[in-house]
Each structure stands twice: as structure tokens, then as C-alpha cells.
Amino acid sequence: MNLDSLYSELTLKTKAKLALIVLDGLGDIATKEQNYLTPLEAATTPNLDRLAKDSAQGRMIPVAPGITPGSGPGHLGLFGYDPLEFQVGRGVIEALGLGMELKHGDVAARANFCTLDKKGIVTDRRAGRIATQICEELCAKLAAKIKKIGDIEVIIKPGLEHRFAIIFRGNGLEGPVTSTDPNREGLPLASAKAEDSNSAAQKKTAETINEFYKLALPIIASHPQANGFLMRGIAHQPKIPFFEDRYKLKPACLAVYPMYKGLAQLVGMKKIEGAKTIVEQFEAYLKAYDNFDFFFIHYKYTDKYGEDGNFAAKKKAIEDFDAALPILLKKKPDVLAVTGDHSTPVAVKGHSWHPQPVLLHSAVSGSDKLERFTETGANSGSLGVFESKFLIRLMQANAKMFDKFGA
Secondary structure, eight states: OOHHHHHHHHBOOOOOOEEEEEETTBBOOOOGGGTTOOHHHHSOOHHHHHHHTTSEEEEEESSSTTOOOOHHHHHHHHTTOOTTTSOOOHHHHHHHHTTOOOOTTOEEEEEEEEEEOTTSBEEETTTTTOOHHHHHHHHHHHHHHOSEETTEEEEEEEOSTTEEEEEEESTTOOOOBOOSOOSSTTSBOOOOOBSSTTOHHHHHHHHHHHHHHHHHHHHHTTOSSOSEEEEEEEEOOOOOOOHHHHHSOOEEEEOSSHHHHHHHHHTTOEEOOOOOSHHHHHHHHHHHGGGOSEEEEEEOHHHHHHHTTOHHHHHHHHHHHHHHHHHHHTTOOSEEEEEOSSBOOTTTTSOBSSOEEEEEEETTSOOOOOSSOOHHHHTTSTTEEEEGGGHHHHHHHHTTOBOOOOO
């Protein structure tokens, strides 16, 4: 029997409340330069410490040992979907998160402005993290001057800071096609190419994107920071079973950044809009508590400062999160999981393959007798090391949502 089918067969509908809090890129590594501490270990976290004393802990592998995940696979794993089975282009996620409508046959791309030198070499992949207002102005320029490429409609929408999304709409398009992002500074923009050289639809998509670059780059060439852009996750929308059908839980999403809203929407979560800070997200959780069974709450800044290589800022982001946590605990869910979608070590300045720590709290989680929630403590926790796709199942088990298997 398929394991997901078995879980579905055993699932019981209860009145339990479950909350998954994701501190993006939470996991880190201890190095000599950091006095052999991670930001989580160095942070002052009295509220997480109190939870830790009555919780189980462990480490999670987002995809497979040694594989570094993007945000899409990282979150799909947390939602219980095998990221190797359900592969979603980042552009689809970003477009959905920005509230863009995706139609059958559309191809979406996640884009961000970057800085190019006079030779076309990428010198800053995030254009100095330009203000959102500048992104909006540049996107408006592009959208006004590039409405179609041949028979393909072009739809552009700004996101936060340097990020935006593009939808290509027309006949004969298909993803995935390769990224134009060289993935590090010091290299030129890459050309889009069909991932399947035998696919005429992918070839047409790649040709459309390369033509878009020819038209778009001159329009923004005079900007001192954002005179170029990178495109990733160029794909069409796949079919994914909805979260509520899969787990018998009515889910809600409380996220600030569009990409994570898009991931939640992809699996049928209700987006609760308006919150801009973790304090506001927790307050929105309190208001929505009676209307949903499952809450996905996303916190971005641990990942942001990990990518910047800023140990002090990542530590401070964890402390800011901890300071807000008592708001959520006013209506403590029956099952609470605190973790990351992947690790973003300060020393790496990017996503990594290192297992992320996880804390699981419920009336029946038991205590691992750990005084704090840290990577070191999680290494000795009763949850051990497991694939992140099983976290939602452990949350269901702690909510007593599974009937007994067998006689």
C-alpha cells in the first residue's frame, strides 16, 4: 500500500488546532569564527526555552542527504508533499503569491533586479536590495513598453524590494526552461534554454524570454543599481492535491513575502493578508483562530540575514521572533511545530544541505529534557533525524488524528 494512502485511511477528523511556524533558513552551523555557536544558540530566547522544556526535538532533511533545497521544495516538504514528486517552478509560486491569475498554458518566471557592469557582468544579484518603490517604478516602465512579444502577452507585477514576477501568456508555451541567473556574481547573464531539447513548446518559451531581454535591458539601462534582472523558476503550474483534502485540516497562511503566500495558495491554503511584522502575524492568528484548523506562519528574516552572512542580524531576528511569541501563546495550538524550511548558514551565505532543527510541542509530545531549542540540543532529541515530509504526519499524530493501524 502507498504510504500516503495508508495515512489517509487512518486519518480521523478532530477539533485540534495545529500551527507550523517556519523561521526561514533557521538552521546554521557552528564555526571557529562564530565562537562555535550558531545564531540560534547565541540568541536570548526565553520563550522558546520555556517551550523546549516540554517538547520533543530533532533535525530534518529537506529533500535528501547532501541536497540543498530551494524555498519551494523546502516548504512543500514541510507541507507533507515529497519535493521529488511534486516539483514546482519558483515563478509559479511567486506569481500566485502576488495575486496574479495563472491560466492553463501560462508560463511564469520569478525575477529580480540585479546590477550589471559595462561589460554585462553581474556585480550584485540583488541590486543592493533596492526599495520596493523603485521596483514598482521599473516594473511599470517595462510593463508600459513591452506588452507583447509576437503573439505572446507579457504581464509584469512587482513584489517586495528587488523581486518581481512575469507571466508569458499565449499558445504553444511550456516550461520548464533554464534560468538566466548565473547564480553568483562575476558572470554574465545566461540565455534561457529548453530543458527538453525535443520540446518545441519549451524552445518557443526560451526564445520569447531571450527576446524579452533584448527589449527590456535598454529600458532600465540607465538605472545605477537595477540595470539588469535575473529570471528563475521558469515553469507552468503543475497539479497538486489540496492540503485540506489530504489532511482533513482547514488551513490558513500568514506570510508577508509573496513567494510563501504563493506556495500556500498552491496547496489550497487561505491567505490571511495585511500583516507586515511577526507581531501582526501572531495577532492575525489570534483573530483567525476559531476559523481554521491549521496555521502556517512564515518568518523571513532569519534567511535574509543568513544570506547576507550577518551573524548579529540573524541572532537579533531570532530574538525579535522570540519576543513576539507570547502573543501566539495566548491561544496556544494543540500542536505547535517550530522549524525552518532549510538551513541558511551565515558562513555559507546561502541555502545549504545541513538538516534544520525542529521543535514539536503538544500534550503528548513528551519532554526531551532539553533546556533550549538549538541545533546542538536537537541532535540529541527523541525525534532523531527524519525527512521533512513526515513533519505534518507527526503533527497529526500528536493531534490524535490517526486511528490504530492493524489489530
